[in-house]
Amino acid sequence: MTVKQLRAFLAVAQHLNFLQASEQLHMSQPALSLAVKGLEEYLGGALLIRTTRSVTLTPEGELFVGLARQLLADWDSIQDKMRQRFTLQQGAVSVAAIPAFAANHLPGLLKRFYDRFPGIHITVHDVINEQVMEMVRARKVEIGVCFEPPPGSSLQFEPLGSDKLVAVLPADSPLARRATVSWAQLQQYAHIALQRPSALRLLLEQRLAKHGMALEVAFESHHLATIGRMVACGLGCSAVPELCLSQMHELGAVCRPLKGPEIVQRVGMVTSGPDILSAAAGALAEVIRSAPSPWGATGQ
Amino acid sequence: MTVKQLRAFLAVAQHLNFLQASEQLHMSQPALSLAVKGLEEYLGGALLIRTTRSVTLTPEGELFVGLARQLLADWDSIQDKMRQRFTLQQGAVSVAAIPAFAANHLPGLLKRFYDRFPGIHITVHDVINEQVMEMVRARKVEIGVCFEPPPGSSLQFEPLGSDKLVAVLPADSPLARRATVSWAQLQQYAHIALQRPSALRLLLEQRLAKHGMALEVAFESHHLATIGRMVACGLGCSAVPELCLSQMHELGAVCRPLKGPEIVQRVGMVTSGPDILSAAAGALAEVIRSAPSPWGATGQ
């Protein structure tokens, strides 16, 4: 039984006339006869009564019309669906990103993507670094944006840029008049930090410890936005990824490059392996890849 | 897109290995490769990732596995269903028959049919003559059993036998001692008749009128069984189709051939046209046709 036979039969059933049906199908009438005959032989009984002057359906033919119509409708619909996925007219992508990226840079990227592919549904998961990697690993999302995974991870990492920590200061802070700020200078003021288990907080403590420093925290919050506001109000100072620079400005805080030591972490896209992205995810990855870097020309 | 391509893809998706899949499908491995490749080209994108050492599904392939599986399941199920219909393992027939036939002869026929084709569902409509023909005409039933339709009817009639009216008498009636009974003799007793609009009642009146007789009715009923009982109780006499002879005996009445005039009506199967019966209905028609006649060897 072939799809062609089904279409042949349905056309005949519709017109109750082999000649008209053959014209609709763009084939010769004898070929159509053969196709229908083959179908009947395959199924083991007659679907049509041909009386040389008229064509009518048998009761079995009547039943089969309904079944075949539904089957072919499904057939065509599945074909269309797959083609639409591949041509990016339809589909869905899930992305997970660390808050700093999700809040500051991702929306613009999604806008560009949406303008080009309005049929594709996007889900964004704004979660902490570890969860980004976990979601990619568990295939809950196709693309993640986070800090570089430790070596040995099964995840594929593609760097987008290198993120330095910058000092966040109240606008009227004496430090704000300096071009750069050192950790020693920063620690003269009350420190506002991200709460654990943020990857950034852990990174911060580890790196400082390496240089023999300890982080004395006066205030804590889960959200960078809150930290920005707290700094802006003059509660103290903080250190955040360069990625959040514009966000901090908007919140009324001032940022300065942070030295001695400089704390750098690579940020990039992670996927669960090479070449296993859906067409839609591949397109989104390309948009993310080719967008202007939020770190300026720093590169990786 | 062909069914073969779908089966090829599903086999590969199942084994994640072209060689094993090709063995399951009884085809060479290169042919399988070509089939899957053709499918991918047709759909416009990759369904599988081949890394020479392992085969995995793309996200689109993953989606397609589900769709294709369902589609092929439907495909096979429809195929089976049609084949079962044609091989009489499954199906349904509706029959309409006049009460005399439905009650007396049909059950035995259905038993024979059911013994041979237990998978086929049967619906019996026990209705009066006109409704039998109407149901066949309206395709509510495929087969009807009734009196011969008037000429000019679009229905196909196939005679099963000629039914004579017989006299129905109480067992102790003086007439019961005679071998045959005439209408003149019968009318000496109170007459119990079927109510209008029974075809039989109308027939009876028309034929008697032709011979200058009138039917004087003392009692009426819709049901032959009731009439039989009434006769058996000695309320009076009646005349019923020969078809009901055994039923009358069971009810305690006695039947005798009825002469002067003899009232005969052909009984047979009606269908809405030649050769348009379903396989199941055809088989049932054959059973009805080839069964021993309830009219003995009288033929048509």
Next chain:
DNA sequence: CACACTTACGATATTCGTAAGGATT
């Protein structure tokens, strides 16, 4: 170097269209 998939090519099988045949109105 071995294994697994892809590409190439010749053989086979199927399908198609033209032409002739048959049946009914």
Next chain:
DNA sequence: AATCCTTACGAATATCGTAAGTGTG
């Protein structure tokens, strides 16, 4: 006699299997 479906036959197309090619572990 005209129309519509079926059958027959030669040609084009598609598919398949064997054999060679390619890349990876």
